[in-house]
Amino acid sequence: MKNEDLLAFTGNPLDRMAVRRVDEHWLQEQVGATGTIHLGFLADRPLLLVDDPLGTRPYSISMDWVREPVFLGRNDQDDLMFASLITEGTPETDFGPNVKAIDLRSLAIQGILPPPVLGILAQARTLLHWHATHRFCSKCGNRSEIREGGYKRVCRTCQSEHFPRTDPVSIMLVTRGDLCLLGRQSRFAPGMYSALAGFIEPGETIEDAARREVFEEAGIRIGSVHYHSSQPWPFPANLMIGVIAEALTEEIVVDYTELEDARWFHREEVRSMIRGTHPQGLAAPGPFAIASRLLKSFVDQDVAATVS
Numbered sequence: 001m002k003n004e005d006l007l008a009f010t011g012n013p014l015d016r017m018a019v020r021r022v023d024e025h026w027l028q029e030q031v032g033a034t035g036t037i038h039l040g041f042l043a044d045r046p047l048l049l050v051d052d053p054l055g056t057r058p059y060s061i062s063m064d065w066v067r068e069p070v071f072l073g074r075n076d077q078d079d080l081m082f083a084s085l086i087t088e089g090t091p092e093t094d095f096g097p098n099v100k101a102i103d104l105r106s107l108a109i110q111g112i113l114p115p116p117v118l119g120i121l122a123q124a125r126t127l128l129h130w131h132a133t134h135r136f137c138s139k140c141g142n143r144s145e146i147r148e149g150g151y152k153r154v155c156r157t158c159q160s161e162h163f164p165r166t167d168p169v170s171i172m173l174v175t176r177g178d179l180c181l182l183g184r185q186s187r188f189a190p191g192m193y194s195a196l197a198g199f200i201e202p203g204e205t206i207e208d209a210a211r212r213e214v215f216e217e218a219g220i221r222i223g224s225v226h227y228h229s230s231q232p233w234p235f236p237a238n239l240m241i242g243v244i245a246e247a248l249t250e251e252i253v254v255d256y257t258e259l260e261d262a263r264w265f266h267r268e269e270v271r272s273m274i275r276g277t278h279p280q281g282l283a284a285p286g287p288f289a290i291a292s293r294l295l296k297s298f299v300d301q302d303v304a305a306t307v308s
């Protein structure tokens, strides 16, 4: 797939070398090896080289800054990549005049980096965030240690193993013939409507979660649910699972604790929202987000063709 067809954070090209990374001795050697790339993060923001003739790209920090590196994998050029969290309070100016720490959401919205590069940064951010917030064993409360390049922590005291989390979110485009259901939350930009979404709870299938969320938020009963596509969403560890959900009922009952509004939109109205030509100035989410992909499929009437 070409970069322009990819959603932000998708198309991560790294070989994660899951078999190799369990070898702690090998990993330790690679950390200091010539050619190894070390990405740096200031809190949740990656360091980038900007204003460079070769374009904006991730900045490789020197070994002085490497601390508890997590292993990301091997890139197309055979370079191994790690990521480290820079000591809190370090100013970005310590890395040079052309190095900036920019948050991933801004990078995705502005389309500054290709989706596969954003995908690598998403992997790094999610892993680093998990380690920064899970330093102690949830079973006995004692300190745990990083293992297997960051894909596991082991408690020093009780030997419990802990694994990085990924939180699945179902994002539903509810359709009814030429209509689709969109809602808006108060935190959205003025006039923006999007697909409904919610966390998948323990013991639920993706389909169960989609049906429950749509009924809770908008009072609509759902029949069939088809998988469409997915997107890593590293804020901090979500996986957005996009589905097309077929409505069985039409009367909307909005849950105002979750939504400011929800209503049916005709296919043509959605088309004008995507194009930015809606007469009342209503808008759809930007092309970086999976909701835009779901809406585009609906507008192009290829929803059935993309179900897999």
Ligand SMILES: [Zn+2]
Binding pocket: 137, 138, 139, 140, 141, 142, 155, 156, 157, 158, 159, 160
């Ligand atoms: Zn423990």
